[in-house]
Amino acid sequence: MKNEYPLFSGALFLIVFVFACQQTAPLAPEENELLDGPTEGLSTEQQGQFLKGDQAFAEVFTIEKGLGPIFVANQCSSCHAGDGKGTPFVKFTRFGQPDTLGNQFLNLGGPQLQHKAIPGYQPEQLPAGATFTELVAPAVTGLGFLDAVSDADLIELSDPDDANGDGISGRPHWNNIPDYVTLRPNTISKNGMYITRFGKKGGAYDLLHQTSGAYNQDMGITSDFEPVDPYSRLETDPEVSIQTVQDVVFYLKTLKAPIPRNQDDPDVISGDLIFSQIKCASCHTPTLKTGFSPIDPLSNKEFHPFSDLLLHDMGTDLDDGYTEGFALTAEWKTPPLWGLGLSKDAQGGSYFLLHDGRATSIEEAILLHGGEAEQSKTNYAELSETEKQQLIKFLGSL
Amino acid sequence: MKTFISIFPKQLILGFLLLAITGELHSQVIDSGITRTPVDTSKSMLNMDAVYNRPFLSGAKMPVAVGGYLEANSIHSTEDGVSEGLSFQARRMTIFMSASIAKRIKFLTEIEYEDGTKEIGIEFAAMDVALHPVFNFRGGIIMNPIGAFNQNHDGPKWEFVERPDVAANLLPATWSNAGFGLYGKTHKGDWVLGYEAYLTNGFNNNIIDNQENKTFLPAAKENEERFEESNSGKPLMTGKIAIKNRNIGEIGFSYMGGIYNKFEEDGLVLDQKRRIDVLAIDLSTTIKKTGTYLVGEVAFIWVDVPSTYTQQYGNKQRGAYIDIVQPVFKRKILDWENATLNLAARFDYVDWNVGTFNENNADIGDELWAISPAISFRPTSQSVFRMNYRYQWQKDILNNPAAKTATWLFGFSTYF
Numbered sequence: 001m002k003n004e005y006p007l008f009s010g011a012l013f014l015i016v017f018v019f020a021c022q023q024t025a026p027l028a029p030e031e032n033e034l035l036d037g038p039t040e041g042l043s044t045e046q047q048g049q050f051l052k053g054d055q056a057f058a059e060v061f062t063i064e065k066g067l068g069p070i071f072v073a074n075q076c077s078s079c080h081a082g083d084g085k086g087t088p089f090v091k092f093t094r095f096g097q098p099d100t101l102g103n104q105f106l107n108l109g110g111p112q113l114q115h116k117a118i119p120g121y122q123p124e125q126l127p128a129g130a131t132f133t134e135l136v137a138p139a140v141t142g143l144g145f146l147d148a149v150s151d152a153d154l155i156e157l158s159d160p161d162d163a164n165g166d167g168i169s170g171r172p173h174w175n176n177i178p179d180y181v182t183l184r185p186n187t188i189s190k191n192g193m194y195i196t197r198f199g200k201k202g203g204a205y206d207l208l209h210q211t212s213g214a215y216n217q218d219m220g221i222t223s224d225f226e227p228v229d230p231y232s233r234l235e236t237d238p239e240v241s242i243q244t245v246q247d248v249v250f251y252l253k254t255l256k257a258p259i260p261r262n263q264d265d266p267d268v269i270s271g272d273l274i275f276s277q278i279k280c281a282s283c284h285t286p287t288l289k290t291g292f293s294p295i296d297p298l299s300n301k302e303f304h305p306f307s308d309l310l311l312h313d314m315g316t317d318l319d320d321g322y323t324e325g326f327a328l329t330a331e332w333k334t335p336p337l338w339g340l341g342l343s344k345d346a347q348g349g350s351y352f353l354l355h356d357g358r359a360t361s362i363e364e365a366i367l368l369h370g371g372e373a374e375q376s377k378t379n380y381a382e383l384s385e386t387e388k389q390q391l392i393k394f395l396g397s398l
Numbered sequence: 399m400k401t402f403i404s405i406f407p408k409q410l411i412l413g414f415l416l417l418a419i420t421g422e423l424h425s426q427v428i429d430s431g432i433t434r435t436p437v438d439t440s441k442s443m444l445n446m447d448a449v450y451n452r453p454f455l456s457g458a459k460m461p462v463a464v465g466g467y468l469e470a471n472s473i474h475s476t477e478d479g480v481s482e483g484l485s486f487q488a489r490r491m492t493i494f495m496s497a498s499i500a501k502r503i504k505f506l507t508e509i510e511y512e513d514g515t516k517e518i519g520i521e522f523a524a525m526d527v528a529l530h531p532v533f534n535f536r537g538g539i540i541m542n543p544i545g546a547f548n549q550n551h552d553g554p555k556w557e558f559v560e561r562p563d564v565a566a567n568l569l570p571a572t573w574s575n576a577g578f579g580l581y582g583k584t585h586k587g588d589w590v591l592g593y594e595a596y597l598t599n600g601f602n603n604n605i606i607d608n609q610e611n612k613t614f615l616p617a618a619k620e621n622e623e624r625f626e627e628s629n630s631g632k633p634l635m636t637g638k639i640a641i642k643n644r645n646i647g648e649i650g651f652s653y654m655g656g657i658y659n660k661f662e663e664d665g666l667v668l669d670q671k672r673r674i675d676v677l678a679i680d681l682s683t684t685i686k687k688t689g690t691y692l693v694g695e696v697a698f699i700w701v702d703v704p705s706t707y708t709q710q711y712g713n714k715q716r717g718a719y720i721d722i723v724q725p726v727f728k729r730k731i732l733d734w735e736n737a738t739l740n741l742a743a744r745f746d747y748v749d750w751n752v753g754t755f756n757e758n759n760a761d762i763g764d765e766l767w768a769i770s771p772a773i774s775f776r777p778t779s780q781s782v783f784r785m786n787y788r789y790q791w792q793k794d795i796l797n798n799p800a801a802k803t804a805t806w807l808f809g810f811s812t813y814f
Contacts, residue, residue, distance in 0.1 A: 026477070026804055
């Protein structure tokens with residue numbers, strides 16, 4: 001028995017060790033500290049498809065799987081780490097369209113520059129004379145809510161001729177759409193064109209349009225929806241299945257809307273008031289509502305994206321001479337501000353804001369506004385330091 | 399799936415395995431004169447001797463000695479508060495056989511089953527010709543002597559369930575290739591000097607084109623062709639020099655390098671030649687006063703990644719680990735005469751992408767840190783029960799907040 005004491009002592013020590021170390025297991029972050037995660041209320045079947053889409057979103061494309069041969073990134077999450085905004089590491093360069101007459105450089109590799117190449121290949125070069133812009137990817141959270149806003153509501157929000165004289169003249173992006181998209185219920189058509197709402201210029205009709213284009217132009221992956229390879233400019237066998245694309249679309253539709261934080265903080269409450277007082281909310285519309293969606297948790301819901309999904313003239317500083325569809329070069333779709341405070345955690349600890357990531361702080365982004373937002377920028381500049389900090393704190397709480 | 403069922407029919411291997419591990423048969427063979435060759439603990443052994451320095455069962459009239467080991471464990475892991483639950487893993491079972499074919503000629507092979515039969519591979523199968531203590535020939539399937547762990551990886555030798563990250567997730571663990579080379583040792587006083595130099599087949603483009611989405615040398619293990627064809631058409635050179643002082647410890651310096659990519663085929667140029675170069679230093683020592691055993695390894699990797707390819711795949715990597723093992727007691731427990739209880743700790747560090755982004759000069763992340771306290775109990779020197787707790791911080795390429803993972807591992811490993 002004496003020989004067994006060390007064994008029993010060791011066993012006892014192990015038990016203590018186990019319980020001690022259990023206390024150090026990493027805790028889950030608060031739900032409102034994360035951009036990713038599903039919308040509440042999905043059925044088990046929907047959660048299953050969400051999971052498949054999540055896995056496809058993280059899929060690494062290798063040469064064997066069809067990557068490239070020219071490309072920008074090799075997985076969706078390279079550009080949308082943690083489902084957040086992109087960084088300069090994966091900037092997109094688009095070129096060849098300075099006006100609304102269409103892209104004049106499609107036969108020279110437009111609209112997107114694939115500036116990376118698999119070994120043995122040379123990447124694309126920017127053609128001489130092409131105007132271009134550089135873009136960082138937007139966050140992909142809450143997109144299903146934005147997708148489910150009715151066309152009628154967007155038209156209702158618009159004021160293309162500034163009839164109310166407030167200096168804001170947002171307009172929907174009426175654009176041509178590809179054959180493969182399914183029109184949303186009660187969609188509105190004008191002269192054969194439809195309201196497109198995804199992308200920095202609002203050039204994509206829905207998430208299938210956006211996703212198929214991203215597979216093709218970002219990763220060089222062809223699908224039944226976008227079968228032309230950006231390198232050979234020939235149709236190829238699909239390198240991603242219809243089902244996988246649909247799973248990713250479902251994933252993007254059902255990613256939760258970012259959850260605001262610190263809403264009881266007095267500074268945040270004051271910042272919210274200032275946001276409206278200096279007319280930020282004229283374009284960054286705090287609340288929208290969805291129409292019918294076949295995904296029940298998205299149907300007929302009020303939500304808070306801080307965007308009107310309309311095109312606005314943002315002035316000469318943000319006019320980089322490139323556009324898409326029928327947007328003008330100085331026009332940009334109002335980016336949603338939800339999740340702004342969490343952006344840094346997906347951007348390597350630094351802010352990279354505005355369409356090209358040029359602003360490294362919220363204040364810098366505000367001060368780069370112009371055009372229709374000129375008055376709001378002036379109003380911001382005239383705030384006291386305290387008021388500015390309250391506004392920035394509010395924006396960081398979104 | 400690593401290799402070559404075609405060389406040894408699966409049924410034969412399985413049958414042999416059953417023979418080797420069946421307790422009834424084991425007792426019969428012991429009764430009929432089979433003896434266990436103990437591990438040589440003399441201080442003239444270097445890490446490079448690990449492949450032969452294992453416990454074998456052999457019979458007086460049998461030309462073949464056999465041995466092997468088994469590793470199994472349970473695992474419970476929690477990453478940022480989300481757990482995949484409890485799993486049980488039969489990580490690997492390895493069989494080795496050696497034979498003295500004639501004077502100065504011997505053969506050894508090591509066959510490994512990983513994760514059940516998910517991966518079956520010949521890790522080592524070589525003929526050794528002893529011409530002189532400092533001049534021996536080895537040919538066949540060889541473990542490239544990069545670092546120390548690659549040649550000295552038997553589960554029962556370690557106090558940790560997981561292999562060191564630098565040895566398994568930076569360097570490829572149990573990295574072996576077809577090839578030939580020389581090795582030898584010499585002694586003088588307390589000093590032992592050993593060397594190895596081999597030319598083998600080597601890496602391929604998988605190292606910069608894989609599901610890990612990072613430059614990942616272990617991805618080359620998926621290339622089953624490496625036992626019959628060099629991907630680049632150029633040999634991989636691996637060399638190591640190790641020096642040991644019997645009173646201090648052993649230090650090894652190893653290098654592995656060559657062209658990894660298929661730069662031409664059928665006379666057509668597909669790409670320029672691209673090199674991989676690896677440098678590793680390994681160290682092991684025992685502090686006599688306390689009996690504390692330390693073993694560690696540091697590795698540096700340079701890979702020629704095309705500048706027009708994505709920086710997701712880094713061109714510089716580095717990593718290190720150190721194990722500290724402190725025997726707490728050694729005494730008779732139950733019927734085990736020299737049962738030993740150890741406390742141990744491991745520190746892991748790996749950076750898969752050293753450098754900065756071209757676009758904005760920001761530091762590239764893609765790195766991992768881990769600390770693993772452990773308790774191990776060895777009823778005999780050939781069997782170990784071990785309980786490990788591993789806490790890991792892993793950053794993505796953008797240097798976003800680290801994913802934190804806590805893992806419990808409880809398992810055993812034993813020679814048989």
